[in-house]
Amino acid sequence: MRELVESPVFLVGLTLAAYRIGCWVRDRARGHALAQPVLVAIVVTGATLLALDIDATVYADGVQVLSFWLGAATVALAVPLHRQVSRLRGFVVPMLVAIPLGVTTSVVSVVLLARWTGADEELALTLSPKAATTPVSIALSETIGGIPSLTAALTIAIGVLGAIAGPALLTLARITDRRARGLALGGVSHGIGASRALVEDETEGAFAGLSMGLTALTTSLLLPLLLTVLL
Structure with missing residues (x-):
């Protein structure tokens, strides 16, 4: 029985079934x-992993095939962007200004907040890459001396929170441009936000996917410089 519940087939099936329940x-x-x-x-x-006493490491190893296809799914976000490429006209410069500013604000605010509340430097480093999508934030956390597993959990939590509250907050702020909404959701909520944006509107989803990629790239470039100044 133990071999069955810890097999990749069961774990992948559990993950897909859980997501289908979510849908x-x-x-x-x-x-x-x-x-x-x-x-x-x-x-x-x-809840299932806890009930069956399955270790998180065993689960992670068992669903590696899903992690591989997640990369392909992320690349596939370029398809709706290609359909909306005409809407990039007049938006490239604002986008290239907004994304570095957003990354800088994300890193500076979380590091200063961590230090203000008495957190040590390791925790500040762990929090700092949260603006990037999960695989990139994990790699950055390893490089700068953070705790990668905690970075991953925080990044996913922020992605879920942003996908839940983001659209309502953008509406409250009277941001109606689908491109701007997508840019904000993709930059804050990564793939989860991009999938939510794609459900809302194809243009919004396309720009969320673009924002997710550019934010990850910009975070990788700016993070070492910002941490040098802050820490």
Whole structure:
């Protein structure tokens, strides 16, 4: 029985089934912000792993095939962007200004907040790459001396939170341009935010995917410089 529940087939099937349950909950809730498929999938999968006493490392090893295809799915976000390429006209310069400013604000604010609340330097380093998508934030955390596993958990949590609250906050701020909304969601909420944006509108999803990639690249370039100044 132990070999069965720790097999890649079972673990991959569990993950896919949990996400499908999340999609069913979202549909039943008529797209309510809290009914995020990823959030539901995390809860269902986590509860199952605890109930069956499956170690997180075993789970991570068992679902590596999904991690591989996640990269392909991220690249596929270029398809809706290609369809919306005409809408880049007049938006390139604002985008190239907004993304570095957003990354700088993200890193500076979280590092200063961590130090202000008494956190040590290791925790500040762990928090600093949160603006990048999960694989990039993990790699950056390893490079700068953070705690990669904690960085991953925080990045995913921020992605889920941003996907839940982001659209409502953007509407409250009266930001209606689909390109700007997508840029904000992709820069803050990574792939989870991009998938939420794609559900909202194809243009929004396309720019969220572009923002996710550019934010990860910009974070990789600016993070060492910002940390040198801050720490």
